[in-house]
Amino acid sequence: xxxxxxxxxxxxxxxxxxxxxxxxTLLTKKNFQKKELILxxxxxxxxxxxxxxxxxxxxxLVDGEEKTAQFFFENSWYxxxxxxxxxxxxxxxxxxxxDTELLCLEKDSLYKLYSEIPKFxxxxxxxxxxxxxxxxxxxxxxxxxxxxxxxxxxIKERPKIFERIPQYYIASYLNIQPQSLSRIRKKLVxxx
Amino acid sequence: xxxxxxxxxxxxxxxxxxxxxxxxTLLTKKNFQKKELILxxxxxxxxxxxxxxxxxxxxxLVDGEEKTAQFFFENSWYxxxxxxxxxxxxxxxxxxxxDTELLCLEKDSLYKLYSEIPKFxxxxxxxxxxxxxxxxxxxxxxxxxxxxxxxxxxIKERPKIFERIPQYYIASYLNIQPQSLSRIRKKLVxxx
Numbered sequence: 328x329x330x331x332x333x334x335x336x337x338x339x340x341x342x343x344x345x346x347x348x349x350x351x352t353l354l355t356k357k358n359f360q361k362k363e364l365i366l367x368x369x370x371x372x373x374x375x376x377x378x379x380x381x382x383x384x385x386x387x388l389v390d391g392e393e394k395t396a397q398f399f400f401e402n403s404w405y406x407x408x409x410x411x412x413x414x415x416x417x418x419x420x421x422x423x424x425x426d427t428e429l430l431c432l433e434k435d436s437l438y439k440l441y442s443e444i445p446k447f448x449x450x451x452x453x454x455x456x457x458x459x460x461x462x463x464x465x466x467x468x469x470x471x472x473x474x475x476x477x478x479x480x481x482i483k484e485r486p487k488i489f490e491r492i493p494q495y496y497i498a499s500y501l502n503i504q505p506q507s508l509s510r511i512r513k514k515l516v517x518x519x
Numbered sequence: 520x521x522x523x524x525x526x527x528x529x530x531x532x533x534x535x536x537x538x539x540x541x542x543x544t545l546l547t548k549k550n551f552q553k554k555e556l557i558l559x560x561x562x563x564x565x566x567x568x569x570x571x572x573x574x575x576x577x578x579x580l581v582d583g584e585e586k587t588a589q590f591f592f593e594n595s596w597y598x599x600x601x602x603x604x605x606x607x608x609x610x611x612x613x614x615x616x617x618d619t620e621l622l623c624l625e626k627d628s629l630y631k632l633y634s635e636i637p638k639f640x641x642x643x644x645x646x647x648x649x650x651x652x653x654x655x656x657x658x659x660x661x662x663x664x665x666x667x668x669x670x671x672x673x674i675k676e677r678p679k680i681f682e683r684i685p686q687y688y689i690a691s692y693l694n695i696q697p698q699s700l701s702r703i704r705k706k707l708v709x710x711x
Binding site for chain 1: 655
């Protein structure tokens with residue numbers, strides 16, 4: 328159960344066995360079923376999650392319409408970083424696309440780690456840096472690329488999404504109308 | 520010369536005298552005159568700057584038109600964080616609004632600090648977290664607020680900008696046409 332998270336953390340920092348054992352005591356396993364909501368707008372996000380298995384979708388509402396902002400798969404970390412850091416209520420939702428097992432680390436526990444095992448500060452720094460780069464990457468993709476370019480880029484960078492996510496969520500993530508996405512796919516298949 | 524940066528760092532971490540002395544050996548003082556360019560698009564940003572005095576403007580070009588993204592004043596930190604972290608060329612420019620004195624810390628030196636004085640990791644984490652919150656705040660302001668609301672918010676949150684920055688840069692920063700900004704100002708003066 329803890330192997331994937333150990334592997335993930337070792338990409339950032341080297342923990343001694345006792346340090347990892349202490350870290351494990353702070354984790355809680357949680358299971359969610361497809362379609363369950365993990366976070367809803369108005370709630371404060373007080374956890375960081377490591378995804379052992381499954382898939383999450385992060386979205387928000389504009390005039391009642393769902394706008395898909397991100398997908399998270401097994402072996403990655405998820406939090407509503409803004410709400411987590413600021414303590415303000417989230418404006419987002421997270422739902423479960425496939426049955427999902429999470430390891431949950433509470434904010435207090437993370438700050439305890441920062442104090443008691445300072446090398447976790449490096450882990451925290453790198454997570455924050457990655458979050459920053461991720462948000463810039465996403466903004467630039469949406470601003471600078473055409474719909475077709477966004478689609479082609481996503482296939483290249485994250486093919487997993489096309490195997491596991493319904494097409495209407497992908498369209499929303501790419502900020503393309505579902506009919507336009509079908510048209511682009513057909514056009515590229517014919518071309519290829 | 521080092522008092523302001525010491526005060527700024529002490530908001531994040533407590534350094535022993537020897538640690539701060541070592542830190543100081545890694546800093547280089549640089550002076551720039553009004554209108555000079557500190558960074559131009561295509562260059563890789565390899566420094567973090569602490570602003571001892573003066574004011575910087577960070578902007579980018581869209582179809583040849585300058586879009587002002589941020590202002591930085593004395594006692595704050597500046598870097599082109601995306602280029603700095605990724606090592607990719609920047610797409611932005613930084614110019615000098617008032618004669619400015621900077622303390623410059625090279626990327627290699629910062630990573631040396633992370634290794635030799637691990638408590639700088641906390642400093643790095645908090646800088647990254649602040650950068651993340653800053654970019655989210657800016658995006659939400661531009662997306663969710665009307666021109667007038669953005670103007671009123673800026674006066675409230677950062678009155679310094681109105682004392683020291685030419686109005687056409689402020690208009691650009693608020694993503695408002697200069698004529699519209701004048702109209703909003705007049706309207707609010709009449710109201711008030």
